[in-house]
Amino acid sequence: MGDLVTINMGPQHPSTHGVLYLELQLDGEVVVGCKTHLGYLHRSIEKIAENRTYTQFIPFTDRLDYLASMNNNLGYCLAVEKLLNVAVTPRAQYLRVIIAELNRVVSHLVAIGTFAQDLGAYATPLFYAFSDREKIVELFDSICGSRLTYNYMRIGGVSGDIPAGTEQVIKDFIKYERKQLIEYNELLTYNAIFLARSKNIGILSKEAAINYSVTGPILRASGVKWDLRKEEPYLVYDQFNFDIPVGTVGDSWDRFKVKLDEIEQSLRIIEQAIGAIPEGNPVSKVNRVFRGTGEIYLRTENPRGELGFYLVAEGGFNPTRCKIRSPSFSNLSALEELIKGLNISDAVCVLGSLDIVMGEIDR
Amino acid sequence: MLFIYIKRIFIGFYSLLKGFKVTFKNLLKKPVTLNYPVVKQPMKERFRGMVDLYPDKCVICYQCIKICPTAALDLGHKTLEDNKTKNITKFTFNAELCCFCGLCDEICPTEAIFLNQMYEVSYFDHKDLIKIDLMSPEKYKNVDGGTS
Numbered sequence: 231m232g233d234l235v236t237i238n239m240g241p242q243h244p245s246t247h248g249v250l251y252l253e254l255q256l257d258g259e260v261v262v263g264c265k266t267h268l269g270y271l272h273r274s275i276e277k278i279a280e281n282r283t284y285t286q287f288i289p290f291t292d293r294l295d296y297l298a299s300m301n302n303n304l305g306y307c308l309a310v311e312k313l314l315n316v317a318v319t320p321r322a323q324y325l326r327v328i329i330a331e332l333n334r335v336v337s338h339l340v341a342i343g344t345f346a347q348d349l350g351a352y353a354t355p356l357f358y359a360f361s362d363r364e365k366i367v368e369l370f371d372s373i374c375g376s377r378l379t380y381n382y383m384r385i386g387g388v389s390g391d392i393p394a395g396t397e398q399v400i401k402d403f404i405k406y407e408r409k410q411l412i413e414y415n416e417l418l419t420y421n422a423i424f425l426a427r428s429k430n431i432g433i434l435s436k437e438a439a440i441n442y443s444v445t446g447p448i449l450r451a452s453g454v455k456w457d458l459r460k461e462e463p464y465l466v467y468d469q470f471n472f473d474i475p476v477g478t479v480g481d482s483w484d485r486f487k488v489k490l491d492e493i494e495q496s497l498r499i500i501e502q503a504i505g506a507i508p509e510g511n512p513v514s515k516v517n518r519v520f521r522g523t524g525e526i527y528l529r530t531e532n533p534r535g536e537l538g539f540y541l542v543a544e545g546g547f548n549p550t551r552c553k554i555r556s557p558s559f560s561n562l563s564a565l566e567e568l569i570k571g572l573n574i575s576d577a578v579c580v581l582g583s584l585d586i587v588m589g590e591i592d593r
Numbered sequence: 594m595l596f597i598y599i600k601r602i603f604i605g606f607y608s609l610l611k612g613f614k615v616t617f618k619n620l621l622k623k624p625v626t627l628n629y630p631v632v633k634q635p636m637k638e639r640f641r642g643m644v645d646l647y648p649d650k651c652v653i654c655y656q657c658i659k660i661c662p663t664a665a666l667d668l669g670h671k672t673l674e675d676n677k678t679k680n681i682t683k684f685t686f687n688a689e690l691c692c693f694c695g696l697c698d699e700i701c702p703t704e705a706i707f708l709n710q711m712y713e714v715s716y717f718d719h720k721d722l723i724k725i726d727l728m729s730p731e732k733y734k735n736v737d738g739g740t741s
């Protein structure tokens with residue numbers, strides 16, 4: 231064993247997906263130790279929640295996992311609704327499911343594109359993914375008026391009904407995206423170079439995944455069939471037919487494939503939901519005042535895993551304690567074990583396949 | 594050993610061709626991007642741009658001030674001697690604090706405060722950005738892309 235070299239990867243590095251700082255111990259080109267440093271994007275969001283009213287905090291949840299803002303909005307609103315016993319109309323529930331699943335598709339498209347870019351497929355897959363994403367982002371823009379920080383969900387409903395013609399746009403998108411998924415498989419999934427780079431790299435065993443409390447597609451890629459939409463159905467997820475894609479080995483390729491399959495399943499859910507939207511008023515006005523007492527923990531299935539909100543209310547207009555369990559944080563904790571013994575270029579591959587978003591790790 | 598090596602080269606070449614097929618198909622498609630500064634995309638109806646105000650419609654209810662999560666708005670008023678009429682003394686907007694959530698637009702009972710369609714908001718001076726006088730009709734005139 232030769233001399234060990236310590237190198238700093240990040241906090242400003244194109245493949246760390248944000249301001250993540252990895253202190254790598256190298257023996258030649260092999261990683262023998264890894265230390266993760268966090269905190270470069272800390273904005274004390276949990277403390278902010280304790281100083282804002284329930285409605286005022288919704289825009290801040292956009293900034294947690296900024297690739298899946300709708301799902302964050304949804305998780306927080308569901309938690310507050312359960313805490314304060316707020317009723318939601320059936321139409322709002324269906325709209326929430328459709329919007330959340332569309333956002334899941336967006337998030338997974340970005341994950342796939344950036345993962346391929348990390349492996350060296352310079353910009354082509356990323357731009358293909360982004361041009362698909364653009365269609366949904368445009369749709370979200372017309373629904374809620376923003377392209378990234380949507381702030382669409384409200385406590386007890388949504389901020390506005392979908393504009394006329396949206397259903398047709400979504401139906402067209404489903405048709406279009408199914409064709410695109412075949413193209414992704416041709417371009418990436420079964421490409422020999424892609425397989426050589428990602429197959430059997432960074433294997434996360436079933437036991438290790440559970441021990442690290444890894445959730446979401448990463449857990450399912452390791453072979454654990456666990457999806458909160460099936461196990462603890464919230465909203466109206468129990469009314470739809472969909473499968474849970476699982477991997478076999480738990481390597482980087484499985485993690486990629488599970489995400490690609492989940493897009494297909496999300497499209498299935500959207501297709502069923504769009505045909506069954508009930509009539510009614512989904513809008514919840516922002517001038518409603520919420521207050522109450524209680525304690526709640528509610529978790530939802532985000533694109534990256536389980537997002538949990540722990541809220542304590544003591545009668546005021548704001549929660550006295552807010553704890554956020556973010557999926558990327560737990561998923562990242564498995565990294566140190568995964569990249570030991572790999573080459574440094576494979577470490578980038580594993581980090582890309584874990585698909586972290588620093589916004590919700592540092593909060 | 595040599596056989597495996599040749600096989601790997603062959604499979605690699607084959608999947609490369611398959612990838613090129615996808616790429617060439619896209620080569621013949623129309624571009625998805627816009628030639629931005631020349632061609633501009635119209636904003637959507639619900640687009641949330643800069644905070645704007647119709648001063649005549651404002652009833653000084655302070656709801657927008659209370660709902661703003663980042664305290665980007667500042668409103669002051671004085672009551673006239675007849676104890677009925679209220680006049681706005683200042684109504685300023687700090688674009689640096691604003692998170693463009695649109696809650697003020699949603700809560701306004703008279704639709705006086707709203708978020709306009711501006712998206713090209715660059716200022717030469719930092720001071721112009723933090724104290725935009727919403728009462729002035731020329732508030733966004735000197736901004737690149739300003740309309741009102």
